[in-house]
Amino acid sequence: MAISREDNELLTRTDHGAPLGEMLRQHYWIPVVPSAALEPGGAPILTRLTGIEYVVYRAGNGKIGIVDKMCPHRGASMALAMNEHDGLRCIFHGWKFSVDDDSRLIEAPNHGGNEEQFCKSIRSPRYRAHEAGGIVWAWFGQGEPPVFPDLPFTYLPEAHRFVTSTLVQCNWLQGVEATMDTTHAGALHQSFTALVSGNNERANLSKSSKPKFEFEDTPYGFRYAAVRTLPGGNQYARVNNFVMPWYGIITAPEPDGPSTVFFSVPVDDNTHRAWFVHFNLHAPLGVTQFTISPDVMNFPPLPLGDERSNWGQNRSLMKRGYFSGFPQHFATEDFAIFLSQGPQLDRSKENLCSSDMAVIRVRQLILKSVREFMAGEAPTMARGATLQYKNIVSFGGLFPADKSWRSLLEHRDLPGILATQK
Template identity: 60%
Template sequence: MPLSKEDNDLLTRVENGAPMGEMIRQHYWLPAVPSVKLEADGAPVRVRLLGTNLVAFRATNGEVGVLDEQCSHRKASLALARNEDNGLRCIYHGWKFNVKGEVVEAPNHTGNQEQFCNHVRVNRYITVDRGGIVWVWLGKGETPPPFPDLPFMDLPQQQRSVTSVEIPTNWVQGVEASMDSSHVSFLHESTTQLTAGPGNERQNMNKARAPKLDFEDRPYGYRYAALRPLPDGNVYARVNNFVMPWYGIICPPDANGPTTVFFSTPVDDTHHRAWFVHYNPQRPLGMTIMSASPDVWNFPPLPPGEAKDNWGQNRDIMKRGHFSGFPQHLGTEDFAMFISQGPVYDRSDEQLCSADGAVIRVRQLLIKAAREFAEGKAPTLAHHPDLNYRQIRSVGGVLPADADWHQLVD
């Protein structure tokens, strides 16, 4: 069933006090920047989350901080600040901020410096540097929500890669795609052939394009099996997980292969940042398309063109057999679809089918959480007593037609 305009706004809007944005701000950690992007005493990095302009930096001692971009004094940008002696110093008047957001020096003020600094109003954000990402909690209070302790968080650096890129569309468009199993058989058909290699289980997605979906609610969201009947009478099962509010944990191409976590975090109402975490809990990743990224802050690449030229779609390569005409990367194919939907996709005039069950559930869980928050309640799945991120597993495998897919994960 299509969403009403009111529910679509509730689902997508995150700025200016919108319930969804305030719920996320208070009850979830947000990824701010890849850890490697921050150098001790290096340049601050501008970050925008939920319509709020911020800067992230790594201090002299290696600690990380996230601050409001505008200086508390005269609102100059701290992206221009000097990063020195364990703090950011605004170059306009010399005010200095530590990683906690506290003003520690105001050298142009006469009188008691310590007393004055203690009375300057600042927003203080809690940060954590784990899993190759600097995370920030933008909420109010002293006690942050449970940290998303996903399986890649404490792996050695050589067993994971982290990249991200900003997309000029609303965040939910990206989240929905991470749980949309049937699009892989079409949009990513050629990419799967190129990257999975012959004999890889992922090739089975191109043999059966209409998967049957089976769902199971979990304390973090849900998991589901996309079941594809194969010509030999067996079934290819892919068990993936949706973790609130935006994580899609996708099964590896084979038992010893790397898992991917896709997540799309809201920059503002009309932009999001797509994150790709590629990890292998068994062994080092080695050289992959993701680990070889030349710019972890701008990868995968956006479509190479504009709307007037179909976002750079290459019809020549399509004539030669490439399905989508976007050979740059799997992510580029997705981004082209998001952008073609418009900055904020109108879900009030869509016509869904049996393959869209996982997308519908994503919407339902997010809308429920926003409504709970608007009613003054803590969202159920943000503080579920059985929440355990470490237990989440996404797997795939070929099973006899009468087998239960749960044997892959339980």
């Protein structure tokens, strides 16, 4: 069932006061940059979120500051500013803004009157910053901030998680939907999976392309079991979680192994930043396909070239058995698909099938939230009293044909809400 063009607009547009963008800014903490990208006293980073440009920096005292790109004096870019011990100083006329949450003007050396009084008269937008899980997050709303999404990776020691991100030239929803599309893993990623998985459970993805789905609604979104019947009679389930508005928490390929959280954050209507948090609740990560990242702001790698060159797809390699033709990384395979869909996919032309049920649910939840916001209400799934982010975990495994996937909970040390369902 395709959606209407009107609903597609609601789901994708974030710029110029679009309802979705305003909802995200008011009701959610938004990931801005990986913590590792910010050096104390180092260069500020220009970033764009929901179509609006900001500058984020780590002052010499270690605090994080977020300000509008343009200095409120004469509009110079604060990305050029001097990063000092306790704030950011515009190099045009020397105006200095505090690194604290109020971002107040604290010096205006070219003002000839009462400088202290003048500084008090200049109002600067107040953007809250929070650092957790190797990410700098921001809240751009009014009033009291929402509950912070303290997902399992946010409280882990640094050795247990690694964060990377990259900029992708297409709409955010194309990335989010892929995190909940389990059957594409057995097709698009089949060669990459065969190379890196060996005998771990992820190899079962390519053994059955028609899983059965079971869904459970949760206060934060939903979780679903994709159950595959394997040759020999056993079943394999992957139980993944979708957390509003963009988090896909994906099951680890083996018990007690590393898991991944994928999320795609809108930069503007036609661009998003793809985030990857690789983490292990049970042990340090060590060397993985993510921890080898040379640049946390530009990894995994984008495909090479453009549409005229099929983004550098290697047809020679495909003839030798590598299915997708994009061997760089499994995320590179995803990026090639997203880019091939165009800057903004027209979902009114789709022909969906039974395996798209999780994607449909993602769209339904986002539409429901946007419509609640447009009606002047706080979205149901952004109401903090019911949210227990740290209890969310995804899991998978093999089980006999006469059992339910819930039998996988019987011998697992799972936190909070899942442990109560054993």
